[in-house]
Amino acid sequence: MQKDPPFVVWLTGLSGSGKTTLAKKLYTFLQRKRIPSVIVDGDEVRKTISQDLGFSKRDIGKNHRRVRSLVTSHLTKGKNVIVSIISPSARVRATARKKFPRFVEIFCDCPVSVCMRRDPKGHYRNVKNGTMKNFIGIHSIYEKPKNPELILHTNRENPMQSLKKIKEILKKRCYI
Numbered sequence: 001m002q003k004d005p006p007f008v009v010w011l012t013g014l015s016g017s018g019k020t021t022l023a024k025k026l027y028t029f030l031q032r033k034r035i036p037s038v039i040v041d042g043d044e045v046r047k048t049i050s051q052d053l054g055f056s057k058r059d060i061g062k063n064h065r066r067v068r069s070l071v072t073s074h075l076t077k078g079k080n081v082i083v084s085i086i087s088p089s090a091r092v093r094a095t096a097r098k099k100f101p102r103f104v105e106i107f108c109d110c111p112v113s114v115c116m117r118r119d120p121k122g123h124y125r126n127v128k129n130g131t132m133k134n135f136i137g138i139h140s141i142y143e144k145p146k147n148p149e150l151i152l153h154t155n156r157e158n159p160m161q162s163l164k165k166i167k168e169i170l171k172k173r174c175y176i
C-alpha cells in the first residue's frame with residue numbers, strides 16, 4: 001500500500017513516439033505491484049470528457065483544463081496518474097508541473113521521420129494525402145521539453161528498455 005501522496009507521470013512527444021505504449025506498460029507494472037494507478041490518454045479524453053471540443057486554440061485550452069481536473073480527481077482518490085498526451089505546448093506542461101508537486105515529465109523523443117514510418121493510427125498517411133491538416137510536428141510546432149526528468153529515445157530502444165528507465169526514475173524519486 002502506498003503511503004505517500006500519489007504522483008503524476010506525464011508522457012509527452014509526437015504522435016507515434018510511444019506515449020500510449022509506455023503508459024500501458026507502466027500501468028501493467030504498477031498493477032502487478034499493487035500500486036493504484038490510472039491512465040489519462042489523449043485519445044480517450046477526446047472521445048469522452050472532451051468529445052464536444054475541436055482543435056481551436058480555445059478548445060485546446062479547455063481540453064487541457066479538463067485533463068488537469070481529471071488528473072486532480074484521480075489524485076484525490078489516491079491514484080497515481082499516467083498522462084499520455086502529445087502536449088506540444090511548454091506552457092501547458094509547465095502549468096501541470098506547477099499544479100502537481102509530485103511530477104515526472106518524460107519526453108518520448110523520436111524523429112518525426114520514424115513516427116511517420118510507424119504511423120500506428122494512419123494519421124501521417126492522411127497528412128501526406130492532405131486529408132489531415134494542422135498536424136502537430138508537421139504543420140504546427142511541438143515545443144521540445146527543455147528540462148524533463150527523463151528523455152527516452154524511443155527510436156533507439158525497445159519499449160521494455162524504455163519502461164526500465166521509467167521505473168528507475170520513479171525509484172530514484174522514491175515514488176515507488
Ligand SMILES: Nc1ncnc2c1ncn2[C@@H]1O[C@H](COP(=O)(O)OP(=O)(O)OP(=O)(O)O)[C@@H](O)[C@H]1O
Pocket residue numbers: 013014015016017018019020021022042043084085086118120121153154155157158159160162
Ligand atoms: N521504445 C519504445 N517506446 C514506445 N513505443 C515504441 C518504442 N519502440 C517502438 N515503439 C513503437 O512505436 C509505436 C508508438 O505508438 P503509440 O500509439 O504508443 O504512440 P503515441 O505516442 O501514443 O501516439 P499518439 O500521440 O498518436 O497517440 C508503437 O507501435 C510501439 O510499438
Ligand SMILES: [Mg+2]
Pocket residue numbers: 019020021041042043084
Ligand atoms: Mg497515444
